[in-house]
Amino acid sequence: MALIGCSGRGRGIAKNASQFGNVVAVCDVDDTQLAVAQQQWPKAKSFKDFRSVVARQDVDIVVCGTVDHWHTLVSIAAMRAGKDVYCEKPLTLTVEIGHRSASVCHLGVIAIRLRRELKFDPLSESFVGDAQADQWLSREMRQPWSYESV
Numbered sequence: 001m002a003l004i005g006c007s008g009r010g011r012g013i014a015k016n017a018s019q020f021g022n023v024v025a026v027c028d029v030d031d032t033q034l035a036v037a038q039q040q041w042p043k044a045k046s047f048k049d050f051r052s053v054v055a056r057q058d059v060d061i062v063v064c065g066t067v068d069h070w071h072t073l074v075s076i077a078a079m080r081a082g083k084d085v086y087c088e089k090p091l092t093l094t095v096e097i098g099h100r101s102a103s104v105c106h107l108g109v110i111a112i113r114l115r116r117e118l119k120f121d122p123l124s125e126s127f128v129g130d131a132q133a134d135q136w137l138s139r140e141m142r143q144p145w146s147y148e149s150v
Contacts, residue, residue, distance in 0.1 A: 001014070001020075001022065001024065001059065002054075002056070002059040002061070002062050003025070003026045003041075003065060004027045004050045004053055004062055004065065004066060004078075005027070005028060005064060005065035005070070005074070006026050006027070006034055006036065006037035007030075007033050007065060009065055010063065010064075010065015010066070011036070011037055011040060011065070013063050013065055013086065013088070014026075014041075014065070015040070017063055017086065021060070021061065023041040023044045024043075024045065024058050024059060025044055025046075025047060025053045026044045026045075026047070027047040027048065027049070027050050027052075028048070034048070050066075050077065051077060054074075054077050054080075054081040055081060059083060060083060060084065061084045062075075062078040062083045062084070062086070063085075063086045064078070064085060064086065064087040064088070068090060068093070071087050071092070072092045072101060074087075075087050075091060075101060076100070079101075079104045079105055080104060
């Protein structure tokens with residue numbers, strides 16, 4: 001397993017995931033974060049460029065703990081290299097890139113896990129324990145566009 005993005009959240013996720021496999025590589029552009037991760041996993045090799053990590057043959061899973069706008073690039077590169085990916089939300093910032101990410105995942109028979117678990121209660125028509133998701137259910141939807149309205 002490799003950790004790309006070694007901030008506190010990334011290290012926490014990798015710590016939980018390390019019960020299932022060894023962390024063999026850590027990667028971050030910030031020397032301070034990289035040093036902390038290197039202390040936590042002293043046997044792991046450290047990198048500054050994520051492309052070197054995804055090219056490694058001994059990495060099967062990539063934990064993406066980068067900042068949001070890097071999630072897509074790192075995740076797609078890892079999937080193209082045949083790695084399974086765990087990524088925090090959001091995976092992408094646009095629908096188009098989301099479609100591309102899903103296509104790469106599907107074509108490569110790659111597993112990707114995003115960290116947003118929702119449990120829907122059909123009786124109350126709400127998400128259990130997630131007020132933010134409930135807001136999306138209750139928001140007003142715009143009227144569909146039609147030629148007649150132009």
